[in-house]
Every structure is written in structure tokens, then in C-alpha cells.
Amino acid sequence: MTTCGCHNHTTCKTTAMKKAEAYCAAHNLRLTDTRKQVLAIIWQSHTALTAHNIMEALGNSQPPITYRALQFLQENGLIHHIASLNAYIGCPHIGEAHTGQMVICKHCLTVTEINTPLPQLLTDASRNGFTVEDTHIEILGTCKHCQSLA
Ligand SMILES: [Zn+2]
Ligand SMILES: [Zn+2]
Ligand SMILES: [Zn+2]
Numbered sequence: 001m002t003t004c005g006c007h008n009h010t011t012c013k014t015t016a017m018k019k020a021e022a023y024c025a026a027h028n029l030r031l032t033d034t035r036k037q038v039l040a041i042i043w044q045s046h047t048a049l050t051a052h053n054i055m056e057a058l059g060n061s062q063p064p065i066t067y068r069a070l071q072f073l074q075e076n077g078l079i080h081h082i083a084s085l086n087a088y089i090g091c092p093h094i095g096e097a098h099t100g101q102m103v104i105c106k107h108c109l110t111v112t113e114i115n116t117p118l119p120q121l122l123t124d125a126s127r128n129g130f131t132v133e134d135t136h137i138e139i140l141g142t143c144k145h146c147q148s149l150a
Contacts (some may be wrong), residue, residue, distance in 0.1 A: 048087035105143035
């Protein structure tokens, strides 16, 4: 099983789903049944899920539907794509401007999002007039729980 930084994941999931619904309602975004189902599957835990995992959970034999739902959720900031795992994780900071650095356990695939300010890094990246539009920082390692199993 995975370790989750939250005290009560049921509350954590309910809060995330409510936030997503409120955000979509406020921004005229259609959180269709499929999109909501995909989001709920992703929020099942703090473990990153691949599109394949999600399709299996959906029992969905139509990949385009799943991919379109994932695209919608990602474009609207409800989930994040973890490039190093080619997997997805729910965002607990929907609608807030944040840098979202991902701390990833390579053993259990638990992902924790941290939002540490990156002033120096961004300043350095902006030298020579470069405009930073987005940052994707993924930090890989071993979580406390997996260390205790070693
Ligand atoms: Zn949780
Ligand atoms: Zn986020
Ligand atoms: Zn772990």
C-alpha cells in the first residue's frame, strides 16, 4: 500500500472532488460523468496512475474517451502529468497559481506536490531575456515508508 501524507484520505479525496466541481462550475467547464469518473479514479490514492491504469479501472475499451478526459483535466489544472512516469496525479491546489514541484517515490509511485518558491532558479533561467512560462520539476527518490521496507 502507499503512504499518503494526509491524515484521512477519504476527506482528502472528497475535498479535492468538491474543489474540482466548484472550479468547473465557476469557470463554465463541463465536468462530464466520464471526466468526473477519471478524476475520482486518480484521487483514489496519491499514487500516480498511467492512462492504462485508468482505462483498466474504468473498464473502458475506448482509449480516446479516456485520453480526452485526461486532456481536459490536465489543461484545466485538475490533474498534473508526471513526465518521468508518464502518469497522472490529482492537484490539491486547483485554481491557485503554483509551481508544483513533484516529489516522487520511484518504488511505490506515491507523488507529493510541494510548492516551494523558486526565485533564484527562475531568475537564473530568465537571464538573456528568456521568459519562463511554466516549470515542471520532478524530484525522484524513496519515501519514508519504502525506506522502512528496505
Ligand atoms: Zn490523501
Ligand atoms: Zn498542483
Ligand atoms: Zn514509496
